[in-house]
Amino acid sequence: MLRDIERYLTCPHCALGLVLDAAGRTLRCPGGHAFDVAKQGYVSLLPGDAHTGTGDTAEMVAARADFLAAGHYAPIAGALAAAAAEAAPDGGDGLVVDLGAGTGYYLAAVLDALPGAVGAALDLSKFALRRAAKAHPRAGAVVCDAWRPLPLATGSAQLLLNVFAPRDGAEIHRVLRPGGQLLLVTPTTRHLGELVGALGLLAVDEEKDRRVAEKLSPHLEPLGGQQVEFALRLDHRDAAAVVGMGPNAWHTDRAALAAALGALPEPVTVTGSVRVAAYRRRD
Ligand SMILES: C[S@@+](CC[C@H](N)C(=O)[O-])C[C@H]1O[C@@H](n2cnc3c(N)ncnc32)[C@H](O)[C@@H]1O
Ligand SMILES: [Zn+2]
Incomplete structure (x- = not known):
């Protein structure tokens, strides 16, 4: 609920703190700016001139929700929850932010592992946040x-x-408290490799890890991480969902994709491969 994270929220116009009214319908700052809570429970704190162009569409979010609900990425959620429990061995006592939270699937897994924490699901897509607002009783969506x-x-x-x-390293540094950690999940070059070849999808660039680390380095200190690899058994519907829910949704011709999918075995076995890395905020 937004009430759980109200004390951490700030006004996008003047950066003053926001207060939720008694009915839970409007957030207001002392400068007179007001933000209505949508009936689905999330609030938009975008500045007036913002664009929502890169936020996931309703279709992408529906594909992602189905795919995650089937448990295909449960090993990633498990690894992230374990890393969170390691970062906050006392069960958490503050705010967990999920930046680009999507449907809130991973935030919910982390909050289950940290009974003392509350969560903020941040995303540019209202379609994603309609779901994230209901993903966990201790989470609010913005x-x-x-x-x-x-x-x-x-x-x-x-x-x-x-x-x-x-992610923007400088902003992550600003919102983390001293000693706070970033848990970052990125795909390795092996992620969904079988589909990348067969369906002509965007490949993960070999240099990605180095580039990500370089950009974060002035703000965050790497603590280590692990590669999580698992086998996915996908029917054609799941395979279409995994394409439709990610960046390929913006780049793939539907007819060509359907034809290429039809040529795959069913179920098709695909590699899931990600890196889960922890970083500590630099002083
Ligand atoms: C590949 S999805 C990952 C979602 C979620 N973390 C998950 O793995 O299920 C990327 C997410 O980033 C969001 N997004 C894209 N551009 C954004 C931006 N500029 N600011 C915040 N979120 C953004 C999308 O709406 C989408 O939910
Ligand atoms: Zn304000």
Whole structure:
């Protein structure tokens, strides 16, 4: 619920703290700016001139929700929850932010592992946040842009999750409290490799890990990480969903994709391969 994270939220116009009214319908700052809570429970804290162009569409979100609900990425959620429990061995006492949270699937797994924490699902897609608002009783959902100042108080987050989503190191540094950690999940070059070849999808670039680490390095210190690999057994519907829910949704011709999918065995065995890495906020 937004009430759980109200004390951490800030106004996108003037950066003052926001207060939720008694009915839970409107957030207001002392400067007179007001933000209505949508009936599905999320709130938009985008500045007026913001674009929502890179946020997931309703179709992409539906594909992602189905795919995740089937448990295909449960090994990633498990690894992330274990990393969170290691980062906060006392069960958490503050805010966990999921930046680019999508449907809130990973945030919910982490909050289950940290009974003392509350969660903020941040995303640019209202379609994703309609679901994230209901993903966990201790989570609230906020529309915002990862490339703009986040509507969160400086030093407010104990932990920040970033799973297959955009990130800005300087803003992550600002919202993390001293000693706070970023848990980052990125695909390795082996991720969905069988589908990349057969369906002509975008491949993960070999240099990605190095580039990500380089960009974060002025703000965050790497603590280590692990590669998580698992086998996915996908029917054609699942394979279509995994394409439709990711960046390929923007680039793939549907007819060509359907033809290529039809030529795959069913079920098709596909490699899931990600890196789960922890970083500590630099002082
Ligand atoms: C590949 S999805 C990952 C979602 C979720 N972390 C998961 O793995 O299920 C990327 C997410 O980033 C969001 N997104 C894209 N551009 C964004 C931006 N500029 N700011 C915040 N979120 C953004 C999309 O709406 C989408 O939910
Ligand atoms: Zn304001």
